[in-house]
Amino acid sequence: MHNNNKELTLSAPLSGPVLTLARVPDAVFAGGAMGDGIAIDPLNDTLHSPCAGVVIHVARTGHALTVRADNGAELLLHLGLDTVELQGDGFSVLVKEGARVSNGQPLLRYDVDKVGRRCKSLVSLLILTNGEDFQARPITLKNVKVGEPLLHIIARTPQAANTEERAGPEVRAQVRVAHRGGLHARPAALVRQTAQGFQSRSQLHFAGKSAPCNSLIGLMGLAVGEQDDVQVSCQGPDADAALQALIAALATALPQDRHAAVAPASHPVPKRPAEAGVLQGVCAAPGLVDGPLFKLNAISLPPDAGGHDPAGQRQAFDAALNEVRREIDGTLAQAKRLGNTDEEAIFAAHLALLEDPALLDAAAQAIDGGNAATHAWSQSIDAQCQVLQQTGSALLAERANDLRDLRQRVLRALLGETWHYDVPAGAIVAAHELTPSDLLQLSGQGVAGLCMAEGGATSHVAILARGKGLPCLVALGAALLDQEQGQAVVLDADGGRLELMPGAERLAQVGQIRQERQERRAAQQLRAHQPAATLDGVSIDVAANVASSAEAADALANGADGVGLLRTEFLFVDRHTAPTEEEQRAACQAVLDAMGDKPVIIRTIDVGGDKQLDYLPLPPEANPVLGLRGIRLSQARPEILDQQLRALLQTRPLERCRILLPMVTEVDELLHIRRRVDALCGELGIERRPEIGVMIEVPAAALQAEQLAEHADFLSIGTNDLSQYTLAMDRDHAGLAARVDALHPALLRLIAMTCAGAAVHERWVGVCGALASDPLATPVLVGLGVRELSVSPVQIGEIKDRVRQVHETECRRLAHGLLKLSSAAAVRHACHQHWPLR
Structure with a gap:
């Protein structure tokens, strides 16, 4: 029922116990990546509309749909967890996209036994997907019956909630995503950049979920794969132009993605039987080098007792963000000047992540709650990393490394640490996982090679390592970090091997091979x-x-x-x-x-x-x-x-x-x-x-x-x-x-x-x-x-x-x-x- 055209009370779409999102056994929903809302563990077999409105999206697999209320709030109704994998079996959708529905009208039925036995959980979600315009406040956290008051929806600003003030109708289109690996960081950054060029508000819809096109993390969190069909919706004074531009951005593969797809280094080296004194990994950038092993450690924070002054912490946080933005702007300018297109694309995506509302809002909320800026930022990053890793996409899990890169950079700015590793030239650097920023600095310090316990051959670090000619191995496992600082190793990236105990004969052989290659290259260059x-x-x-x-x-x-x-x-x-x-x-x-x-x-x-x-x-x-x-x-x-x-x-x-x-x-x-x-x-x-x-x-x-x-x-x-x-x-x-x-x-x-x-x-x-x-x-x-x-x-x-x-x-x-x-x-x-x- 409506209180006025800006506020709205939503009724329960299902009967059963009410849960906060934090208690939902799914990191994507619990972490708030999809938006704010509420969950119900259902006792009935029919999902009802929580308000009057229009059905704007029905999932192909029938497990979810989205209703736009008359005040403009968009509500995702998602029945069960991981139910998309059932491919519609056990679900009956009772309405079509575009249909006008009344409060309490049945929207879909499901076979409780069939779905309950095969899905992760029957816990169902009611999510406010356009939280930038509205906020949701629970009315009850007890058991509810269908039709009872559940959530109160309030417009953040009068302009955002008043649909009469939105210039022009909504336009929609379906498009097939052409980007290699789907919407990972760089393609998502392109979509975001495209959306920001228009006044209209744009959203991307996929598999019953939605994300604003101005949120890089929201877009990546949808886990859209290559050749997946998605829907784009735009509303505002230039909606048609925005829609066409976004369709083009989604349907056109990035040149660097095409290039990376055929890079020989992107093919994993098959795992071979264990060999004493050798760690086996995946070649991310080819080469053969030897040198002392030098381990890098990430910044660790002490426990935070809380009770900090929000104004002072917010000021320090804003200053750190501005410092990192200036650093990245400098990197971007140099990459453009030198024509390093891969490097430019990677750090343009980092700049977009640094402005992402999903990250900044979570950190700001934690700071307002008395947390230190360092811990608020770190927790915000960790939550979004978990979202990407829970998508099930190996490529998106690798992109979490870009978030960790920003975690380190902003923490250094907040802690006042000089961003510099004291690594000797000729060293082989070992780390849990290096970031793009790390790699740029290390390559300038003359390191011989890189190896990581985790990481992937299609990561941004791998792309940069190939461009810099730095041999690089990834996915070597946790044993890498147990090695002694300074021990002599041989990094055979071509063979996917890190040799931990090379003898004098092997070191001499590697030196001879490297010398022959260098002499040949020098002679060719002469x-x-x-x-x-x-x-x-x-x-x-x-x-x-x-x-x-x-x-x-x-x-x-x-x-x-x-x-x-x-x-x-x-x-x-x-x-x-x-x-x-x-x-x-x-x-x-x-x-x-x-x-x-x-x-x-x-x-x-x-x-x-x-x-x-x-x-x-x-x-x-x-x-x-x-x-x-x-x-x-x-x-x-x-x-x-x-x-x-x-x-x-x-x-x-x-x-x-x-x-x-x-x-x-x-x-x-x-x-x-x-x-x-x-x-x-x-x-x-x-x-x-x-x-x-x-x-x-x-x-x-x-x-x-x-x-x-x-x-x-x-x-x-x-x-x-x-x-x-x-x-x-x-x-x-x-x-x-x-x-x-x-x-x-x-x-x-x-x-x-x-x-x-x-x-x-x-x-x-x-x-x-x-x-x-x-x-x-x-x-x-x-x-x-x-x-x-x-x-x-x-x-x-x-x-x-x-x-x-x-x-x-x-x-x-x-x-x-x-x-x-x-x-x-x-x-x-x-x-x-x-x-x-x-």
């Missing part, structure tokens, strides 16, 4: 700036794939013969408006300037389909990689390509700028763009247009290579997309990624066909996909006719060295023989036989 040619004199350009002027400068320093692929998407993503023509020109000019006198191949914008832009809303597609993307988007929105072409044509010197067109499937597409470039050259008074190339990334382009080469100045093979389109395997699919191997004989046939078609018109062919960076594939590509390899900047010296080891004539003979083999595995085996890696 010659990295020299041209690469085979033993029989065939020149091969080794260029770099880059996404910024900083990466271009790094490529030049590493000996690149040019830029083989500049991805211009970096200019268009992570913003709410399109870049101007001048912004694009300046960014591309900066890359040209950074490369000295070397050529730069600039790919026109390749978004659409699976790569959405906030300011370019496109309809969701069932098969986005087969949809409106690359050059197809440019045809649909010609003004975007025209603006980019104008920007490119105004770079200087223009002869060093080469334009590359993505996702071309037929000659007419190339001719259309060529005519447009010629027209723009006329308008700008340019007498000679720059070279125009075509990306060969779909089988149709490879099959028409000869016809395309007649009108293109060069061809560049994108083996990543060509692999998935040829093999009909999504390279982002967790179960198939390892099988999407560009050394498959079918791929090699398409590469051979491309090179043969280009040779008819004396055009050169490059490879800018991941296969170019694989030294095992270098002789194969040279033998098939590829004359430019575009690789990651750090691999330039290695690939040039590989080119110099082979004869082109022998490569040609052997490579064409590989086309007859039966599988990628057979090709790789033959490559190891013909051209063994040193």
